[in-house]
Amino acid sequence: MPNHIHMIVVIGNYTGGDGTPPLQSDVGALKSYTTRKHGKKLWQHSFHDHIIRDQADYLKIWNYIETNPAKWQTDCFYVE
DSSP states (O other): OTTOOOOOOOOOOOOOOSSOOHHHHHHHHHHHHHHHHHTSOOSOSOOOOOOOOSHHHHHHHHHHHHHGGGGGGGSTTOOO
């Protein structure tokens, strides 16, 4: 989709000590880097996260991400 992104993020052993959850820190770093690189704000304030608990959940999420671009023409922001 040209107007948003979906990611599956794998977090290994987290050894940070600042109290910030690792996903929040990683997404924040990605947002900061791309904003600096592009020169303007690109991201919404927050994000929706979901913990994948098992293989069935993973496959459901993966399928959603894989098929999501086919829905672009029905998106409210689509302009031909």
